[in-house]
Amino acid sequence: MPARQQKVESIGVPAADLVDALAQTAFTTMGALTKIASDNDLSLTQLRVLAILRDRRLRMSDLVGYLGLEKSTLTGLIARAEARGLVTRLANPKDKRVIDVVLTPEGHVLAEQLARDLASHLNPLVSSLDGGEQKTLCVLLTKSLQPAPGGARPLAG
Amino acid sequence: MPARQQKVESIGVPAADLVDALAQTAFTTMGALTKIASDNDLSLTQLRVLAILRDRRLRMSDLVGYLGLEKSTLTGLIARAEARGLVTRLANPKDKRVIDVVLTPEGHVLAEQLARDLASHLNPLVSSLDGGEQKTLCVLLTKSLQPAPGGARPLAG
DNA sequence: TATTGTTATACTCTATAACTATA
DNA sequence: TATAGTTATAGAGTATAACAATA
Numbered sequence: 603m604p605a606r607q608q609k610v611e612s613i614g615v616p617a618a619d620l621v622d623a624l625a626q627t628a629f630t631t632m633g634a635l636t637k638i639a640s641d642n643d644l645s646l647t648q649l650r651v652l653a654i655l656r657d658r659r660l661r662m663s664d665l666v667g668y669l670g671l672e673k674s675t676l677t678g679l680i681a682r683a684e685a686r687g688l689v690t691r692l693a694n695p696k697d698k699r700v701i702d703v704v705l706t707p708e709g710h711v712l713a714e715q716l717a718r719d720l721a722s723h724l725n726p727l728v729s730s731l732d733g734g735e736q737k738t739l740c741v742l743l744t745k746s747l748q749p750a751p752g753g754a755r756p757l758a759g
Numbered sequence: 760m761p762a763r764q765q766k767v768e769s770i771g772v773p774a775a776d777l778v779d780a781l782a783q784t785a786f787t788t789m790g791a792l793t794k795i796a797s798d799n800d801l802s803l804t805q806l807r808v809l810a811i812l813r814d815r816r817l818r819m820s821d822l823v824g825y826l827g828l829e830k831s832t833l834t835g836l837i838a839r840a841e842a843r844g845l846v847t848r849l850a851n852p853k854d855k856r857v858i859d860v861v862l863t864p865e866g867h868v869l870a871e872q873l874a875r876d877l878a879s880h881l882n883p884l885v886s887s888l889d890g891g892e893q894k895t896l897c898v899l900l901t902k903s904l905q906p907a908p909g910g911a912r913p914l915a916g
Numbered sequence: 917t918a919t920t921g922t923t924a925t926a927c928t929c930t931a932t933a934a935c936t937a938t939a
Numbered sequence: 940t941a942t943a944g945t946t947a948t949a950g951a952g953t954a955t956a957a958c959a960a961t962a
Contacts, residue, residue, distance in 0.1 A: 620885060620893055621878045623900040624788050630904050631785030633827075645928065663943060669790040675930050677945055699938045699943040722779045728777060728903045735899055736777055743780040744883045747787050752922080767921040802951070819921060832953050834922055839951075856961045919962070928953075935946070 609696055617696065634723040638716060649672075652705065652713040655689065659704045792882040804828075805840055809870040811864065812846065816861045837843055845869065 632646075641648040647669065654660070654668050662680065668674050680703055683689045688709035694700035705713060727734055789803075796806040804826065811817070811825050819837065823830050839859055840846045845866035851857035862870060887895055 603894070607923070608907030617881050617897060618878065619901075620897040622802065623897050623904070624784065624881055624885070625877065627801060627900050628785045628792070629782065631781055631793040632789055635782075635785070653844055661943080671929090671930055673944065674946080678929075683946095697939075697943080701944065716927080721775065721784065723782055724778045725806050728781070731899060731903050736774065739899040739903065740774060740780050741763075741783050742888060742899070744776075745781070745892075746896065747784050747886050804952070820919085828952090829921080829954055830921060831955080836952075838922095853921085854962075858921065917962100920956100920960085922960100923958070924956085924960105926954090930951080931949085933947085935944100937943085937945100939940100939942070 628710045630727065631724065634720065638719045638723065641719075642712065642716065647679060648688075649716060651683060651714060652688065652709060653681065655705045656710070656713045656717070657702060659692075659702050661694065662703060665703060685710075765859045768908045777880075787884065788881065791877065795880065798876075799869065799873065803837060805845075806873060808836065808840060809845065809866060809873060812860060812873070813867070813870045816849075816859050818851065819858045822860060875896060 608637070609666060635649065636646055639646050642649075644652070651665065651668060654665065662673065664675055665680075666676050669676070671679075680689060680691065687706055689703050690706055691704045693705060694702050728739070731739060760888065782788050791858060792806065793803055796803050799806075801809070807826060808822065817825070819830065819833055822837070823833050826833070828836075837846060837848065841848060846864055847863055849859045849861060851859050885896070
């Protein structure tokens with residue numbers, strides 16, 4: 603909407619190469635995430651649940667917003683995670699309609715492990731860049747990418 | 760909170776911020792892809808099939824390799840795509856066991872449209888970068904990211 | 917015997933619609 | 940009436956195992 607954006611488009615269309623590189627980045631990173639999830643017998647969605655709940659207690663309806671799913675979908679998702687001992691459903695003291703969800707200690711341990719796994723999978727990819735390049739890449743990615751609709755933390759988008 | 764990593768490379772630890780930025784990039788881009796797929800009544804996997812077949816005729820077993828799925832999974836996936844008129848199964852003249860898959864004209868039109876949709880979704884994200892920054896970002900991403908296991912083209916990984 | 921692909925089966929993920937309980 | 944969550948149902952995506960046809 604700012605004039606600046608129009609200007610950029612009229613000067614030069616963002617290179618198709620960049621779109622391709624972003625898409626490739628996405629698939630490579632998602633591939634790592636999918637593998638990490640699979641190695642831990644988790645779906646990508648369940649991995650996201652753990653990441654989102656890593657430092658938060660949320661209502662079912664909040665999770666629906668973070669994940670972009672239907673509430674009925676979340677019921678089964680959380681039920682399976684609870685059956686595995688990864689999360690707990692708690693009554694919300696202020697509103698009896700509400701169910702809060704938190705990680706169990708076991709779920710928290712797993713969430714921390716998953717975060718380390720992700721770092722160890724992605725580190726090799728960027729290790730071909732020197733320190734300055736890594737810094738630049740980080741700055742440009744941060745500058746360009748808006749927060750995902752619903753989450754700011756890495757796995758929460 | 761920054762869990763200490765086992766091996767701190769002597770070169771320098773890739774900043775956790777960069778790992779986060781890459782993960783965020785992945786989720787943002789995948790979000791765009793998921794929306795594009797959804798808007799066209801496609802799953803993400805079906806979208807990938809169309810992208811992979813955009814300029815290629817492949818065997819079922821090749822697609823299995825590109826997608827990282829089981830062959831039995833692909834049978835249903837291609838059956839549904841064929842029922843929608845997006846792909847065609849063809850006998851391979853050299854090996855009667857093999858089934859080749861190609862896009863129908865309709866499938867090809869859709870694949871081209873999806874590629875344009877992706878560009879239009881991602882362009883706004885990088886429009887906050889000036890031309891030089893976009894170029895730099897493209898170079899750094901290309902330099903750092905290895906080809907996904909099975910595909911070099913954007914949606915093919 | 918090995919390979920290519922399909923079929924049978926089962927589970928997860930997902931959405932829509934109807935439902936219960938609470939606000 | 941409106942909101943939060945569950946249940947019922949259905950379809951897609953996925954894997955494992957067994958199978959048929961071909962090499």
